[in-house]
Amino acid sequence: MSKLTISADLCSACGSCVDACPFGALTLEGDVPEVSDQCTFCGACVDACPAEAITLERDQAADVADITSYHGVWVWVEQFRGQACSISWEMLGQGRKLADQLGVPLTACVLGHNVRGVAQEAIAYGADRAFLADDASLAAYRTDPYAAVLVRLVREHRPEVFLLGASARGRDLAGAVATDLRTGLTADCTGLDIDPETRLLRQTRPAFGGNIMATIICPNYRPQMATVRHRVFEVPPADTARQGQIVQVPAAMGEAAIASQVVDFVMEAGQVNLADAHIIVSGGRGVGGPEGYAPLQALADALGGALGASRAAVDAGWIPYAHQVGQTGRTVKPDLYIACGISGAIQHLAGMQTSKVIVAINKDPEAPIFNVATYGIVGDLFEIVPALTAEFKKRLGK
């Protein structure tokens, strides 16, 4: 069994390891810290110990797969109603870099119905090859038929890296595929790079609501799978002259074997896709009620942005949950996030603090939102927001 040992001879009882432990598994009461069964053997304490008193013995995996035959970087291209989602191109851009670093080809997996054009686009965005599974049973995303195609393709062609977007569908699909393949999957990565010595994919992701970052590897299983957060990587320029191979592959499940049917899709009126938005105007408790969102909506409209909200406003019933930004809502990374009447609780910050520019508008100059904001105005949002809207309308010529 894996074991964490702290040497009583070397330990100076400084407590660095206790502070470093993200799981609260270490306590220092006597001369040497005690390890509780909350320990996950992450090794944070080993790095933190100035006396090198901590040793970590990790059990080696028992059923190590033959990983040497795995080759190439793959990306799943998500599409909705025949339109590729931009997150897929972001991943092809990053996938291209990883593939070039490894000296291997980049493959796109396109699943859907009447989506040959998407496969063509994938080539333009950097893929050397696109697998195209085009079948009526794949028209709308469903876990089982999609996972069946990908699992079969991976088993046959053995890629070393497989990336999917951390969208609702991407996370649903990745979890299913990695389970069947008995391989590692890292969720919601914000960083991906190749260790030049080991050729392993280093996958970095936030945890504890963004309070800590973890780098994760998958040394003994293939492919190394990760879902990647939206808007972390840039969409590369499309090159329609690029040549690549489109390989038709069949569906892997007959319609009769599929347990689920998509029977309807409800686009909510006024609903904006927060994940895709470049500009988000967001309102919190300071908005005061449902009608308080009208000036925010007007500003969002003037800027071509989406409307967000804090948990407090959603819980009060002022605005639907689909607008909620933060730990229990959506994580967003727009170019511009305008926080109006949002105090900036840690859960809200976890969902938006990687935005490129943050503007805080709040009556309270002590509000924590000002600690992460790029620009701020202390004042009444009901005076400032309409003034901003008027200003932008004037300057943008609308």
Add this chain to the structure above:
Amino acid sequence: MRAIVCIKQVPDTTEVKINPETNTLIREGVASIVNPFDTYAIEEALRLKEQHGGTVTVLSMGPAQAKEALKEAVAMGADEAVLLSDRAFAGSDTWATAYTLAQAIRRLGEFDVILCGKQAIDGDTGQVGPGIARQLQIPQLTYICRIQEFDPATKRVRVERLLEEGREVVTCTLPVLLTVVKDINQPRYPTFTGIRRATRMEIPTWGAAELATANADYLGLKGSPTQVVRIFNPPARGGTVTLFTADTPSDGAAQLAERLLADKVI
């Protein structure tokens, strides 16, 4: 009707603070709570039970103290609870966690539905639900914001999934695994009688020995394909806020608008 709810005990991240000097998490005095998304799963299971009769079983994997989370579910109205706890499970990643929970569900026997929260607020992966479904070879429907119809007799369910573009309506056969989002319901509070029942209840603990179907190579750190190699503090957001102070709101707005246009973020 039998519903199984998988729950996780997590640190209450609303209370997690950063020590500004060492820039590390302050975990002292941080309470452990039931993962908030899992409370919606418990509530939905209890509503299904109220409509269709049957039982609700809650299952959690974690250290001995995770019994408290199970007791909270019992206090809300769950009928039975099982804790999976063993040193052999320590260090499990999402693959090994899903595998272990699936083995326990096999031991629990027949069920109509498994409910999970969409993700846990400490790990934020959302991978364990789909992992359990695949291990058990049952369909999964994730990010459910509403159960429109649920019929144990005809073994059909009709649900709404909350996706980026809107709500997708899906029908499926039972048994099924559903992961739920916050929008689905408002969890009830534990009742006085529920709390009394939970206090008295002996919650069984299953270790590796109790999971007869489990392959020991798939448990714990040893059974986990992923390894954490480094944990570090996120880079602080650089710089300090530039405040626009003007005599009138429109002057402040004009200065801000000018700066944002100059920054080319609009």
